[in-house]
Amino acid sequence: MSPKFGTSGLRGLVVDLTPACVGAHVRAFLRACPTGTGLFVGRDLRPSSPRIASDVIAAARAQGLAVTDCGALPTPALALAAMSAGAAAVMVTGSHIPADRNGLKFYLPTGEISKADEAAILAALAQDSADSAPAAGPLHGCPEAGAAYVARYVAAFGPTALAGLRLGLYAHSSVARDLLATLLKALGAEVVALARSDSFIPVDTEAVAPDTRRHLAEWCAEHRLDAVLSTDGDADRPLLTDAAGKVVPGDILGVLSAQALGAEVICTPVSSNSMVARIPAFRAVHRTKIGSPFVIAAMEAALARDPNAKVVGFEANGGFLQGFTAAGPAGPLPPLMTRDAVLPIVAPLAAARAAGRTLAEAVAALPPRHTAADRLTEIPTAASAALLAQLRDDATARAAFLAPLGREAGLDLTDGLRINLEDGTIVHLRPSGNAPEFRVYVEAQTAADAQNLLDRALDLVNRALSAH
Structure with missing residues (x-):
């Protein structure tokens, strides 16, 4: 292709x-x-x-x-x-x-x-x-480009922002691995290097593999870490765990980062956790199609309406976009209107430390709503398109597909099919826009319910694709 x-x-x-x-x-x-x-x-x-x-x-x-x-x-x-x-x-x-x-x-x-x-x-x-x-x-x-990027965060957060934290850096083949080590140390953290690789490893921060999740938990226990952090290959998507090695979803990192920066206007895709609308400090939440171009367009529209708007954007993969000059603990943090992985790692850790609590406690303080996501790989584009079209256009076929999960209460066609079920859970189906993959996002009241719903939905999608 x-x-x-x-x-x-x-x-x-x-x-x-x-x-x-x-x-x-x-x-x-x-x-x-x-x-x-x-x-x-x-x-x-x-x-x-x-x-x-x-x-x-x-x-x-x-x-x-x-x-x-x-x-x-x-x-x-x-x-x-x-x-x-x-x-x-x-x-x-x-x-x-x-x-x-x-x-x-x-x-x-x-x-x-x-x-x-x-x-x-x-x-x-x-x-x-x-x-x-x-x-x-x-x-x-x-x-000097890399050093300037590091200096941006050191100037805003200061040399003690992460002092006392023992952080594992899952280096793998991330292009940011050396800069991240330099930055974390400059912010006062103790850094433990983990699993550096000379061959490329495709780390998807939105659909973390089970083996990787197991390693994250093992590293936290073995090295007594406060968190493990990493990025995808080009470092515009973050990966961050709590002290138990539990991955904090990217849209949760987005909410925590937005709170830390004092943001008031949020632009985020429909795949992000709906909890974002329940944060009192966020006076406006604009939902978009999936992809940073759509998030940026929404941010630019918000700034056109109000040039002084404290607007940020983030995606379910954790990539964070900053549209205003924020006040960091040590100095100003200028806007950066592109998807970034460093800010949604540093800001939640620094904010939790400053508040005297763990990252897990910071997450637990948010409204209880949990997401999970994964993907089926090597799916022909034609098969994905055919399944999505059938489920979109044929209500009877959609009801039959959903029967093992529940009954439909609402349908959002902003990007793919985002289906609200009568029990309050959500199943969102969407073929990838840049790879032969079919992604499934779900949302539920507890993390266990979200994972269970994801597993069942993936199985249904896999069987349905096999029939096409």
């Missing part, structure tokens, strides 16, 4: 992301979108990323553009460096998906591309021309 745009940029099999394919998409991006002072390029640690990054750089320089090669660094660090320089950016990453796939994330000088920008790129792609500029654009390096 040819590379295509999903919820997080262009994605495809590595064998399909040829120099010609990459070059065509880069040229289309440069023709369709503003580039400001030039193009910054970064990459994650999967084996194919250096080659693809070289293809991006070569294509941009051939158009006469000045290029800054930032090397391997987190996606939000690249975005911060590029926006600070008034430049566009391309991040080479497949995020959490397996190493046989990769992708490109595109940034304007003002931040992530919108769906309108994506459409413009695709239109320009159809008119591709490989004509080169008379002279190749200059090539620069930016070794």
